[in-house]
Amino acid sequence: MQLGAVPESALRARFRATGVRLRLAGLCINLRTDVPAVIEQILQLYGGYPLEPGAGTDDARVHLKYASPLRRFIGRRTLVFVDGEPLYRPMLLRHAYLMIDSALDWCVSANVTNxxxxxxxxxxxxxxxxxxxxxxxxxxxxxxxxxxxxxxxxxxxxxxxxxxxxxxxxxxxxxxxxxxxxxxxxxxxxxxxxxxxxxxxxxxxxxxxxxxxxxxxxxxxxxxxxxxxxxxxxxxxxxxxxxxxxxxxxxxxxxxxxxxxxxxxxxxxxxxxxxxxxxxxxxxxxxxxxxxxxxxxxxxxxxxxxxxxxxxxxxx
Amino acid sequence: MCPAMGDVDIDSRTWRLLEPAGLTWRCWDDEYIVFHPWSGMTHYLDAIAGTVFELLLDHDATVRGLAAALANQADTPATDSLNVAVRQVLRRFDEIGLAEPIP
The missing domain is CATH 3.40.50 (Rossmann fold)
Incomplete structure (x- = not known):
């Protein structure tokens, strides 16, 4: 099933809770975030990509979140974690999607042995x-x-x-x-x-x-x-x-x-x-x-x- | 690698490639590109270094012999400067583990 075929409200809830498991370049990557603008961009850009079943083995886990609970309201910065480790310093909320893009690139290239x-x-x-x-x-x-x-x-x-x-x-x-x-x-x-x-x-x-x-x-x-x-x-x-x-x-x-x-x-x-x-x-x-x-x-x-x-x- | 070989040492010895069977290379546009499996390095050899490499692939040789062969290929006399160039190439080959003087 493709990402775009799942009802949007269900996807948004899944993004926030356990993450959505996407198949990218042969890998299963779990994407999790509660930043609405980023979810919107992922839906637009990755709508045609295949979804993996809700449970299974992830090859990498990408989690983008607000830098601190208060930053949701002030400061507006986000952090991205790959397999639990922060990948970059906090970035402006308006650039949050760029962190997802870089993190996905990083996950895929780091898992390539060829x-x-x-x-x-x-x-x-x-x-x-x-x-x-x-x-x-x-x-x-x-x-x-x-x-x-x-x-x-x-x-x-x-x-x-x-x-x-x-x-x-x-x-x-x-x-x-x-x-x-x-x-x-x-x-x-x-x-x-x-x-x-x-x-x-x-x-x-x-x-x-x-x-x-x-x-x-x-x-x-x-x-x-x-x-x-x-x-x-x-x-x-x-x-x-x-x-x-x-x-x-x-x-x-x-x-x-x-x-x-x-x-x-x-x-x-x-x-x-x-x-x-x-x-x-x-x-x-x-x-x-x-x-x-x-x-x-x-x-x-x-x-x-x-x-x-x-x-x-x-x-x- | 031999420690600090002088010119006389280099000149008096016969040189050979180190385990040539393991080397992989291409010769394109008069340039040799050699992959050295023991170091994992790729080396780019200019025209003189490439010809020395090619000659050593064929047989072991001395500086004088290599300079004479180079001169013969270029149809020029074997000069001192050619000997100097061959020494430099062999020193470098020795440093990178591509060739060694036969003990």
């Missing part, structure tokens, strides 16, 4: 594009643009490689949009649900895009890595597409490795195999239309000639 790289991943027709780039480069933006054009979201933050075969696992949580990307995606996908904007955070303005239903219901499906594209967004810039050398691509991927150095030989073999088999590009873009078209074109080339590790074109 290789994890800092990259967005989207899939179409079984083939995945990996978008590694530093924070602020626009990888979540382009990932949001792809998944609102029919691609399946695997993650806007973490590329998780399954140890058995190097395939990519889904880690589909709501996509974090920051600053100007919020307006860009609102304009790009006016029908998509985007949360209210959280202003004045440490990372500027933030909002969250609800993943398409298909990305949530197919979360157990893995995808084959097929293409590496390192994106950079520059306002009004013309599209520029340059091939990434294999050595350069390897450095880029391992530099963004969340746990590359602890995964030892599996980490090396996975990244090296990825670089051997996937064409890699550096993409600079000024509009989402250009970027999405370019990535779709690159993936179409891979699909036509899966043995070609480097497409013939060099610049468009």
């Amino acid at each position: 290789l994890v790289l800092h990259a967005a991943v989207a899939e179409r027709g079984g083939l995945a594009v990996i978008l590694p780039a530093p924070s602020g480069s626009g990888k979540s933006t382009i990932c949001a643009a792809l998944v609102t054009r029919g691609w399946r979201l695997l993650s806007d933050e973490l590329a998780v490689f399954r140890a058995a075969d190097g395939r990519l696992q889904s880690f589909a949580l709501p996509i974090t949009l920051k600053n100007e990307s919020i307006a860009l995606i609102r304009q790009w996908a006016p029908d998509a649900y985007i949360s209210p904007v959280f202003t004045g955070t440490i990372r500027g303005d933030m909002a969250f895009l609800r993943p398409p239903t298909d990305s949530v219901t197919r979360a157990a499906e893995t995808a084959e890595p097929a293409l590496i594209v390192s994106p950079t967004y520059q306002v009004g810039a013309p599209l520029a597409l340059q091939p990434l050398g294999k050595s350069e691509a390897f450095r880029l991927l391992t530099a963004s490795g969340m746990n590359y150095y602890t995964t030892q030989r599996f980490g090396f073999d996975t990244v090296a195999g990825l670089v051997d088999s996937c064409p890699a590009w550096r993409l600079s873009y000024g509009t989402l239309e250009q970027a999405v078209d370019a990535i779709e074109d690159l993936l179409a080339r891979v699909r036509m000639d899966p043995t070609a590790s480097r497409p013939a074109i060099t610049t468009t």
Whole structure:
């Protein structure tokens, strides 16, 4: 059963009492809070996610509450606990949902033992594009643009490689949009649900895009890595597409490795195999239309000639 | 790692890779990237270090032999500066446990 299928009043009561058990990225996470605004956001963003039965084994427990009973009325700060331990210092009530988002990210990434790289991943027709780039480069933006054009979201933050075969696992949580990307995606996908904007955070303005239903219901499906594209967004810039050398691509991927150095030989073999088999590009873009078209074109080339590790074109 | 080897020590010994069967590497764009399983480290070797690594994969060698092979590959004379470069590479290989002088 999905979260959104349960009557809202029953859910709100459960959030406050024992917590709601959600299945996220293969984990069962118990979410508990009595902050009404946070419950509202969870219902909006996670309505399509599967609920676990009311009793059972939790993989992690997230509890967000007012920093003190009095703070409910004065001060208005909240605290988040993961498995009983506070995760951050108290934050303003108006930013409380951000703590839930970070706590969920933390729970899922802390429970992943496979290789994890800092990259967005989207899939179409079984083939995945990996978008590694530093924070602020626009990888979540382009990932949001792809998944609102029919691609399946695997993650806007973490590329998780399954140890058995190097395939990519889904880690589909709501996509974090920051600053100007919020307006860009609102304009790009006016029908998509985007949360209210959280202003004045440490990372500027933030909002969250609800993943398409298909990305949530197919979360157990893995995808084959097929293409590496390192994106950079520059306002009004013309599209520029340059091939990434294999050595350069390897450095880029391992530099963004969340746990590359602890995964030892599996980490090396996975990244090296990825670089051997996937064409890699550096993409600079000024509009989402250009970027999405370019990535779709690159993936179409891979699909036509899966043995070609480097497409013939060099610049468009 | 050998304690503070002087140039004479380095030059007078024959060098070999340490347990090469356990190493994993790729050579892309003239750069060797080597995974060292005992330290868990990934090492990036430039053109000279990469060629020394490649030569040592093939056979054990002295500084002079490695410098001569490098010079031969580059079609240049084996100069003192090439010997210096090879020594530096071998010192570093020794530090990171990639190669050792044969006792």
